Amino acid sequence: MFFIIGFLVVVASVIGGYVGGDGHLSVLWMPFEFLIIFGAGIGAFIIANPKNVLSGSAKSMGALLRGSKYNKASYLELLGVLYALFRLAKTKGDLALENHVERPEESTLFQAFPRFAKEHHALIFLCDYLRLLTLGTSNSHEMEAVMDEELETHHKEMHAISNAVGVLGDALPALGIVAAVLGVIHTMGSITEPPEVLGHLIGGALVGTFSGILMSYGLVSPMSRSLEQTFDAESQYLHCIKVGVIAHMQGYAPQVSIEFSRKILLSHVRPTFAEVEEMLQNLPAYS
Numbered sequence: 001m002f003f004i005i006g007f008l009v010v011v012a013s014v015i016g017g018y019v020g021g022d023g024h025l026s027v028l029w030m031p032f033e034f035l036i037i038f039g040a041g042i043g044a045f046i047i048a049n050p051k052n053v054l055s056g057s058a059k060s061m062g063a064l065l066r067g068s069k070y071n072k073a074s075y076l077e078l079l080g081v082l083y084a085l086f087r088l089a090k091t092k093g094d095l096a097l098e099n100h101v102e103r104p105e106e107s108t109l110f111q112a113f114p115r116f117a118k119e120h121h122a123l124i125f126l127c128d129y130l131r132l133l134t135l136g137t138s139n140s141h142e143m144e145a146v147m148d149e150e151l152e153t154h155h156k157e158m159h160a161i162s163n164a165v166g167v168l169g170d171a172l173p174a175l176g177i178v179a180a181v182l183g184v185i186h187t188m189g190s191i192t193e194p195p196e197v198l199g200h201l202i203g204g205a206l207v208g209t210f211s212g213i214l215m216s217y218g219l220v221s222p223m224s225r226s227l228e229q230t231f232d233a234e235s236q237y238l239h240c241i242k243v244g245v246i247a248h249m250q251g252y253a254p255q256v257s258i259e260f261s262r263k264i265l266l267s268h269v270r271p272t273f274a275e276v277e278e279m280l281q282n283l284p285a286y287s
Contacts, residue, residue, distance in 0.1 A: 003064055003226055010218040027200070033208040036179040037215070041172055049164045056161045060227055067226070068233035074115055075240065076271045078122075079258045080279055081113045082244040084286050085130065086254035094133040100286075101127040101134065109286040119237075125150070126241050133249070140249035147242045151235060158231035166224035169216045176212015180205045240265060255280065 019025065046054065088096050088109070100107040104127050110117045117123060129147065137143060183205025190201060240261045247257035262270060271279075 002067060003223075006222065007219060010214075014214060014218070027203050028207055028210075030204045030207045030211075033179045033183065033204065034211060036182060037172065037175045037208060037212050040175050040178065041168055044171060044175075045164065045168050048167065049160075052157075053160050053164050056157075057164060060161055060230075063230050064223060064226055068230050070233050070237050070269060072269050072271055072275075075237075075262075075265055075269050076275060076279055077113050077115050078237070078240060079244075079262060079271065079276055080283060081110070081116050081126075082241070082248075082261060083254050083258045083280055084109055084112075084283055085126075086244070086248045086257050088286055089133070089248065090254055094130075097130050098134045101130045112284075112286075121234075122237055122241060125238055126245070129245050138249070140246050143249060144242070144246050147245070151238055151242065154238065155231075155235050158234065159228065162224050162227040162231060165227060166221060169220035169224055172212045172216035172220060173209075174212070176209045176216075179208025179212065183208055236266070 015025070018028075045057075049057070085097060085100070088100075100109050104110050104117070104123055110123070129143065132143065183201065187198060187201040187205060190197065193201075243264055244257050244261035247260040248254070252260070258276070259273075262273075262276060
């Protein structure tokens with residue numbers, strides 16, 4: 001939502017300022033200049049990136065439009081999930097988690113937290129490490145090291161997408177110059193034409209430079225930054241899970257374990273201690 005609003009502000013400011021200065025919009029309509037810039041940009045993007053980054057970039061467009069989906073309510077539910085699992089493990093042992101982590105889609109515990117149950121990657125991440133607990137893993141330091149490695153790998157995979165979009169943004173001004181140079185070459189071939197024709201041709205050539213710079217700094221580079229922030233928010237969500245699991249393995253009470261998780265959250269998405277307390281009081285016991 002904010003992405004669309006921001007882009008509309010950019011376009012309205014640039015085009016509005018141009019028209020307000022008695023500019024003619026028809027001069028800016030140069031479809032072949034756009035074909036050179038954006039066609040070459042897309043081609044270079046395909047050349048530079050492997051298949052997983054290309055497909056990930058296409059899939060990330062939805063995330064770009066809606067922004068981060070992790071807010072205070074989603075974290076409050078996450079803390080509820082962790083508390084319910086840790087309380088079950090503390091009262092009945094880690095093996096009591098087996099039925100829930102082996103078939104999470106059938107788990108009454110996970111079904112009670114529908115928002116979290118839809119977070120496929122986070123659900124699998126949590127279940128994988130709880131499954132290790134049911135198999136007898138007890139060294140929290142070794143577990144933390146493995147979790148850190150997985151989180152780092154996930155971070156690299158996600159940021160490969162935002163970095164690729166950023167590189168495309170950096171390339172667009174240069175591709176705009178390519179389009180402008182081709183426009184100048186075309187103009188030189190019509191040097192005997194009257195001034196009004198030459199003026200139109202030169203203006204068209206300069207539209208290439210204008211378009212490349214505008215799309216770079218007004219759209220594609222901000223897209224890269226927006227994706228980076230969205231991916232960082234997802235990494236923070238997984239990190240919150242990690243902190244809680246490690247605290248549980250170190251023997252802390254369920255409420256203390258989720259408090260560790262809560263404290264590492266950014267202030268604008270962090271539920272208050274009182275909000276968490278109120279939520280926990282309404283949680284039923286699971287088996």
